[in-house]
Amino acid sequence: MRQVVAAALVLAGLVxxxxxxxxxxxxxxxxxxxxxxxxxxxxxxxxxxxxQLAGEAQARFLLGEAYEKATEAQRAEFIRLFHQLFAGIAFPKIRQNFEHLETILYEPPEIEGDTAKMKSTLVILHPLKKQEIRVEYTLKKVGKRWKVFDVLVLGTGGDSMLTSIRNDQVQPILAEGGMDHLLKLMRERAAEIEKAKQG
Structure with missing residues (x-):
């Protein structure tokens, strides 16, 4: 759930x-x-x-050593499925967050090589209270273009979105059954989401 909230914040925070x-x-x-x-x-x-997401960089981070061992076809399928799941789970939550977003206050980006970090404060007006959330976005340069890579909600002491997904989901599944097992579970979850959309 924390990953979905963090994903929602990264996109809501960029409105x-x-x-x-x-x-x-x-x-x-x-x-x-x-x-x-x-x-x-x-x-x-x-x-x-x-x-607009930095798919290859995300896959390298999430898979770790398994990325180098994976075939090109496995890498491509992982990126496709990860993004399909991300869109199916996080994007609907993000659309809901747009309803309460009042404004965003940005700090200048910090760029080091092909990585950029931007911090911002999200001002969200819930029906009962005003909330301010500090977020740090990481972007990666892919060719000549910047793409969104990761997000960290500041002040919570928690991990970034991708770190949580890697540690809580991807790596335990890889340890349990390897790349084929991970892709099988991702395919099944993607099919469930697609079926729910149509049903």
Whole structure:
């Protein structure tokens, strides 16, 4: 559940972007994938939203040593299934969060090589109270484009979204039955989500 909330926050946290006149060149370079992702998720264009995620970098992180041992076909299937599950589980929650989001306050990004980090404060107006959540986003440069990689909710003492998914789900399943077992379980879960959508 924490992963779904964190995923919702990363996307909800990117709804309001810095004013173009105030955005630095670095911030502008990070702005395009964010705008595209938010618009896509907001209007139910999940496949376009998924294209804004750093799939290969996410797979390398989640699979660890298993990534190098996996075949190209296994890697590609893992990325496809991971994104399909992410869209099926997290994106609907994200759309709900848009209802309560008031504004986002951004800090300038920090860029080191092909990795960028941006911190922001999300101001959420729930019916009973106002809530401020601090979030740090990690983006990866893929070719000439920046893509969303991970999110960390600051001040909770918890792991980042991808670290939680890796430690709580992916690695235990790999240890139990290897890559084929992981892909089998992912296929089954993806089929359940697809069936629920149609049913």
């Amino acid at each position: 309001v972007l810095p004013h173009p006149a105030r955005a630095s060149g670095a911030a502008k370079a990070l702005e395009k994938p964010v705008k595209t992702l938010i618009t896509a998720v907001r209007y139910g264009k999940d496949s376009l939203g998924i294209k």
